[in-house]
Amino acid sequence: MDARGKKRQVGKRKFTSVHILLFCVLIPVAGFLYAASAIRIEDAYIRVAAQGMSSAGYFKITNSSDTPDTLYAVKASFAKMAQLHESFRKNGMVGMKEIRFVVIPADSTVTFKPGGYHLMLMNVEYDLKVGMKLHVFLMFRKAGEIGLDIPVK
Secondary structure, three states, X not given: OOHHHHHHHHHHHHHHHHHHHHHHHHHHHHHHHHHHHHEEEEEEEEOOEOOOOOEEXXXXXXXXXXXXXXXXXXXXXXXXXXXXXXXXXXXXEEEEEEOOOEEEOOOEEEEEOOOOEEEEEEEEOOOEOOOOEEEEEEEEOOOEEEEEEEEEO
C-alpha cells in the first residue's frame, strides 16, 4: 500500500472512533436530558412550621414521557429528616406512613396533597414562615435529581 492509502485508512479510523465516542457520550446524555424535561413539578408549597416541628410539602408531578418514572427520595437541608409519606384510613382511624417510592405513570399526573401522598419534613432547623422559599431535591430513577425552590404557605 502507498502512503496515500495508509493515510486514508488512518483517517477512516479517526472518523469512526470520533463517531463511536460521540455516540457513547451523547446518547446517554440526550436520554438523561429528555427524561429530565419530561418531568414537570407544579403548584408546589410547603406548610408553615415552627423550629423543631414537622411540616409537609405538596405539588403535582406530570410525566409527559411515554415511559413511567419513579420518585424514590427527597432531600431538604432545612429538615433533619425528609421522607415520602402517604396518608391512609383504616378502621375509622387516620394515619400516615413512610413509603419507599411513588411511580409516576407515563403521560400522567400524580398529585401530592393533604390526605394523600406528601413530603414529610421532620424537625425543621428554623421557623418556616409564609413567603419563604425553601430548596428541595426530588430524586427520580430516570429524570435524576430535580431541585426546586418551593414557597411556604
